[in-house]
Amino acid sequence: MEIYFLGTNAGVPTLLRNVTSVALRLLEERRCFWMFDCGEGTQHQVLRSPLRLGKLEKLFITHLHGDHIFGLPGLLSSRAYQGGTAPLAVYGPPGLKSFIELSMSVSQSRIPYKLEVVEHTGGLIFEDDQFKVEAALLEHRIDSYGYRVTEKDRPGSLNAELLRSYGLKPGPQYGVLKSGRDVTLEDGTVIKATEVLSAPKKGRIVTVLGDTRPCGNTVPLAHEADLLIHEATFKHELAKMAHEYYHSTTIQAAEAAKEAGARQLILTHFSSRYGPLDELLPLLDEARTVFPNTLLAEEFRLFPVMTD
Template sequence: MQLQFLGTGAGMPSKQRNTSSLALKLLEERRKIWLFDCGEATQHQILHTTLKPRKIEKIFITHLHGDHIFGLPGLLGSRSFLGGDEKLTIYGPKGLKEWIQLTLKISQTHLNYVMEIIEIEEGIIFEDDSFIVTAKELEHVIPCYGYRVEQKPLPGKLLVEKTSEIGVPKGPLLKRLKDGQDVTLEDGRLIRSADVTTPPISGFTVSILGDTRYCHKSIELSRDAHIVVHEATFDAGTEELAKPYGHSTILEAATVAKEAGAKALIANHISARFLPEAAKALETQGKSIFPDIWIASDFAEFEIKNGTVLERTS
């Protein structure tokens, strides 16, 4: 799993930061990409990466402010032109479906794939054999959601030496044992998967929060997460300025990560008032509360390896 930031600014684009968008790259897990928010020019940002729009399987919209959705119609159309023919599911607040359908209708944009739009409420909004996605409404000036993506535990590793010792033949029986299924050999012996595999391997948890004031639902979504992506539109000392706009300071983002027991925090949605050289000062402020923090920048990429969060040079 990798996270790649396509836009890390707040409100409107600047020379340093585009508007909000983040790609969760699940290429190893399901050969797909999940996109979170789609601000203006997101597809332009994608051109500077290895991301393929046809690989985007799901799009999660936090809220309907323009800096989080104005890139969506163009990306939906381009996905058709670029050979995307598999189903695309879009999740977001009430009103998203009407806005997308009306925009595509008026612009006469034809899609060559099935598009499903799910207007969400709090709770589990997606679950399959591998993942659970939970949404909770945060505290912004319009309805806005945060998302918790949890990978379910992975099967343990097969102890090949042990299976060889007890005479399990090579072939499909080994795969069944690795997948957690007990098997019966030709001689009638029952071989239990738990006896020839290591314990299940814990999956990752990522919390991707929309625009929000400091709130307890952010903490709930971020509980014990490997990575928390939290907005930090303002710096220390500007709490009273942040609150009326439904935003957080870097100190509040750090407090959420600390109180949630998260492993790492990536601060996002940075105001254009903070030039690149100011990012270090924001990071220093955040570290005073939560040490494992990064300030996101456009195209920055992060991954989890052996439970540790690493930044990859993009």
């Protein structure tokens, strides 16, 4: 499980940074990736990355401001040309479906794969045997949501040496034991799964927030998350401006991570007033005074989601 940033700027693209888009790579877990937001030019960013649109399984939109959705029509219409024939599910606030349908209709674009658009107003929006995704409303000029992705606990590892001592070789019975069920051998010997299987591996939690100023749902969404991705549009000296524009400062993002008990914080959605990396470093230093385990989002860089 890894995070890959495709766009980290707020409002408009610049020569240094594109507008918002974040990929959650799940290559080992699902052989795919999920995307959060799709600002203008996102498909160009994908072309410059190791990601392939054919592997895009789910796309989550935080809110309907242009810097978060203007790349969506182009990406959806060209996905098939990059091998994207598998179904794609897109989740987001009410209005998302009409935006997509109108864009595709007016441009006479054809989508040759199954596209499911799921509009929501928060709550549990997806769950299967591996993951669940929950959403909650934040505080922005329009409805903006944060997403909490929870990986379910995974089975522990089998003790191969102990299994060999029973004369058991890799095969279907390994799968039975891996699922937590006991196995009875031909001689009547019962191999208990609890004796050959280590403790379950705790699933990871990633929280991706849309644009927001400090609000009540931030901390519950990020509660004990292994990674929190939080906007930090301004330095804290511009806290008044941040509040007026419904955005957050570095200190506010760090305070949210600290209160939530998150393990790591990555700042993103930087104002265009901040140029190259050396102008962003003061934002990082500021956040670290409150939450030391903070990083700056960087486009085309992988961030592993760690459990420790």
